[in-house]
Amino acid sequence: MIDVTKRLDKVFANSDADAIVVMNTDNMDSNFRYLTGFSGGLFEQGILVAERKRMTLLVSELEYGIAASQKPKGMEILKVDSARDIWKDLKALLKGKTIGFNSGFLPYSYYKLLKKHSLGKRFVDSAAAFEHARVTKDGSEIRSIGKANEIVKKALSQIEPHFKEGMTEKELTAEFDFLMAKAGADEPSFESIVAFDKNSALPHHMPDDTKLRRNSIVLIDVGAKYNNYCSDVTRSFVFKPDKGSAKYKRIMDMYATVKGAQEAALKAAVAGAQMSSVHNAAERFINTAHGGAYKGKFIHSLGHSIGIDVHDSRVYALASSVKFKLERNMVFSDEPGVYITGFGGIRIEDDILITDGAAKMF
Numbered sequence: 001m002i003d004v005t006k007r008l009d010k011v012f013a014n015s016d017a018d019a020i021v022v023m024n025t026d027n028m029d030s031n032f033r034y035l036t037g038f039s040g041g042l043f044e045q046g047i048l049v050a051e052r053k054r055m056t057l058l059v060s061e062l063e064y065g066i067a068a069s070q071k072p073k074g075m076e077i078l079k080v081d082s083a084r085d086i087w088k089d090l091k092a093l094l095k096g097k098t099i100g101f102n103s104g105f106l107p108y109s110y111y112k113l114l115k116k117h118s119l120g121k122r123f124v125d126s127a128a129a130f131e132h133a134r135v136t137k138d139g140s141e142i143r144s145i146g147k148a149n150e151i152v153k154k155a156l157s158q159i160e161p162h163f164k165e166g167m168t169e170k171e172l173t174a175e176f177d178f179l180m181a182k183a184g185a186d187e188p189s190f191e192s193i194v195a196f197d198k199n200s201a202l203p204h205h206m207p208d209d210t211k212l213r214r215n216s217i218v219l220i221d222v223g224a225k226y227n228n229y230c231s232d233v234t235r236s237f238v239f240k241p242d243k244g245s246a247k248y249k250r251i252m253d254m255y256a257t258v259k260g261a262q263e264a265a266l267k268a269a270v271a272g273a274q275m276s277s278v279h280n281a282a283e284r285f286i287n288t289a290h291g292g293a294y295k296g297k298f299i300h301s302l303g304h305s306i307g308i309d310v311h312d313s314r315v316y317a318l319a320s321s322v323k324f325k326l327e328r329n330m331v332f333s334d335e336p337g338v339y340i341t342g343f344g345g346i347r348i349e350d351d352i353l354i355t356d357g358a359a360k361m362f
């Protein structure tokens with residue numbers, strides 16, 4: 001069970017709302033998971049009214065059982081069975097109040113309904129309050145992210161024997177997802193990326209029917225979800241390398257460059273440092289390694305915050321334009337890469353925990 005009081009304190013520290021309404025559609029607003037801590041359940045159309053010292057969950061009969069069995073302290077559950085009742089209950093909770101909503105999720109059509117039926121006095125955007133609260137993790141969140149990392153790394157350590165000449169990216173993806181499920185993942189954090197050879201030069205390539213050939217790059221970018229929390233890890237392999245070939249030598253140079261960049265970033269990622277400076281440390285390493293052979297070939301930002309969402313608290317990122325300072329207990333991906341169009345790409349990604357000293361790799 002999560003400590004709801006602490007989470008409400010964190011969110012309301014940056015909001016002048018009297019009540020924040022978290023409304024799900026057929027999909028769930030991840031802030032709903034953050035404030036309830038519920039594992040499982042879809043909570044389609046579920047509504048959570050969060051106030052400074054209490055929460056009220058409006059939920060249908062369908063998911064009442066899951067909610068009741070996982071109910072944290074300080075939460076009241078109202079069973080609703082028709083649209084009319086929902087608005088009646090909401091009105092009772094919200095009338096005359098300053099109401100927060102999440103502009104990062106809530107569809108405009110829902111926002112209009114909320115405005116019309118709640119009789120709130122004023123509406124304020126609470127998206128930033130959630131992002132700020134969620135970017136630093138508590139002990140139970142860090143443990144879940146750690147377990148999600150353990151699971152994906154176990155599956156990655158078992159994947160190489162499944163490489164077969166002539167298999168497609170889709171087939172290897174299926175093998176990987178099966179290993180990760182057996183290792184204990186609740187589900188993948190995102191659709192697994194498997195890219196062979198020159199496809200690996202496209203950072204978001206989706207697995208297709210490309211066949212695996214000898215001396216090819218195999219890039220695998222994957223994540224497990226565990227207890228609502230994500231991991232995100234990338235490994236780059238070479239299948240049946242021809243160690244004397246120029247291609248293999250180039251791949252190894254790229255690998256050493258990316259590895260060096262990842263380590264440079266890890267050293268720069270201390271509490272108090274600018275997020276941009278961590279990206280810049282990696283980029284500088286890549287641009288100057290091997291006499292500048294890979295200058296300009298690192299084509300994305302170094303990392304993103306990770307938590308309930310794989311891209312958690314989006315405004316906080318290890319990117320050249322981001323002007324926030326690192327704080328302890330933030331979790332980011334550290335994922336430099338170099339990409340050569342028509343040849344291939346190498347990326348290495350691990351998740352890191354910010355501490356007062358050097359960042360810790362999960």
Ligand SMILES: [Mn+2]
Nearest residue numbers: 232333335349
């Ligand atoms: Mn990532």
